[in-house]
Amino acid sequence: MLRSMYSGISGMKVNQTKLDVIGNNIANVGTTSFKVSRVRFQDMLSQSAGKASGPALNTGGVNPKQVGLGVKLAGIDTVVYQGMMQPTSRNLDVAVDGEGYFMVAKGPRTFDNTSLVVDANHELSGSSNLSIMYTRDGSFILDTEGNLLTSDGYRVLGYSVSGNGMKPTGSGAGAASAVSSSIDASGNIIFVDADSVSGTASNLKANDGLKTLRIPEKIFVGSGTGSGAIQKRIISFSIEKDGLIKGVVEGGQVAVLGQIAMASFKNPAGLEKLGGNLYLNSANSGNAVVRSGIGTDPTKDNSKGYGDMLQGMLEMSNVDLAEQFTDMIVASRAFQASGKMISTGDEILQDIINLKR
Known part of the structure; x- marks a missing residue:
């Protein structure tokens, strides 16, 4: 033929x-x-x-x-x-302007930072029952428990943030000598006041591991759920460019609810598409390099190499x-x-x- x-x-x-x-x-x-x-x-x-031949005495070379x-x-x-940014004016929509992927997980929720630890090389270590995936689709939702989720119900991962001995400016039964915004084993958030979470604050510090992020309806103002704690309702929240989630409670005080984590890859084109705007790292994409949380030692901080999170916007195709x-x-x-x-x-x-x- x-x-x-x-x-x-x-x-x-x-x-x-x-x-x-x-x-x-x-x-x-x-x-x-x-x-x-x-x-x-x-x-x-x-x-x-026909094969190629070199120049001879009487003839020149011949190509193959x-x-x-x-x-x-x-x-x-x-x-x-990167695709175009589309404003949506929805406070749960977040776009990544620059390098990075959101980290989402399927599996049992966790409020602690012990199962998914970010090591010195900014990679995840430890054991976990979570199946971790990556996405740039920041159209998040909340469930009845306040868990921050993707539209398919996958949990968004991030850091809990501690106040390192900061004191609320107020006084009375709700004041505490040392406060933190970490979520405890019962899912209760401890209060941090507005003056402690200003844009120039240097005493906020993210924990070393990742956990399920949560924006509950109410938080405990004080040192926990003991007799000195006062439960107040969150009336609004905002997501900063570095991923910090700040909730405004009754009275105008602000609590840091956590920090959204981000990851990058040596070869992002090597990620495997799973559908649903989700990706999985492959043998050729490399392991996920996790963005450092707020308050990381400057000699180990890699957050400058990642994009900004823009609330109220989505990245288009x-x-x-x-x-x-x-x-x-x-x-x-x-x-x-x-x-x-x-x-x-x-x-x-x-x-x-x-x-x-």
């Missing part, structure tokens, strides 16, 4: 795959934080019809004579550049429709041309058969 027919078949196969990828890109033009994919081709093995045997798929790449439609035209014409090559080969075979009447 003619080699050109099989080359045409290979061309139809790879261009069909390219059209599949383009169709998926166009379908996800409105998907939050979607990253566009592209297809790359490479030629297949070539059959040698090779016949290509078609095309094959070289790879399908994920293009991870990075699909360029003009580019996709152009690629679709090229791929469809290449598919038609490959099909025409097969029909042309068929006509040639028919002529050969008709030589014998």
Whole structure:
């Protein structure tokens, strides 16, 4: 049979795959934080019809004579550049402006920082029953317990933040000599006052491990749930650029409820897509490098290498429709041309058969 027919078949196969990828890109033009994919081709093995020879006494060199045997798929790449920011005015929507992924988990909730510890290399260590995934989709929701979740119910991970001996400015039964915003084993948050969580505060410190973040309806103002604690309702909350979640309680005081964690990868294009805007690290993406929490020793702090979290915004898809439609035209014409090559080969075979009447 003619080699050109099989080359045409290979061309139809790879261009069909390219059209599949383009169709998926166009379908996800409105998907939050979607990253566009592209297809790359490479030629297949070539059959040698003549070897190359060097210059001789009476003649010059001769190039090799090779016949290509078609095309094959070289790879399908994920293009991870940032999409456009879309304002939503929703306080649970968070976009990442720059490098980084949110860390979400499926499994038993945890209010402590002992199972998922961030080591000196900013990688997770320890044992945990949580299945950790990554996303740039910051369209979060809350459940009835106040757990911060993705739209599919996966729990958002972060740090608890301690006040390191700070005192509330008020006095009375609710005042404490040393306070912290960590969530205890019962899920109770201990109070930190407004003066202690200003943008220039240097005495806030994140714990070394990750936990389930929670924005409850009420918190205990004081040193815990004892006789000196007063339960107050959270009337609003905000998410800072560094991921700090601050809740405003009755009376205008502010409590630090935690800090949203972020991760980055040596090769983010190597992440495996799980669907639902979720990714899983693969053998080629490398392990997740976790962003340092607030109050980390400056010699070990890597937070400057990550993007800002923007509340009330979402990152949109990075699909360029003009580019996709152009690629679709090229791929469809290449598919038609490959099909025409097969029909042309068929006509040639028919002529050969008709030589014998």
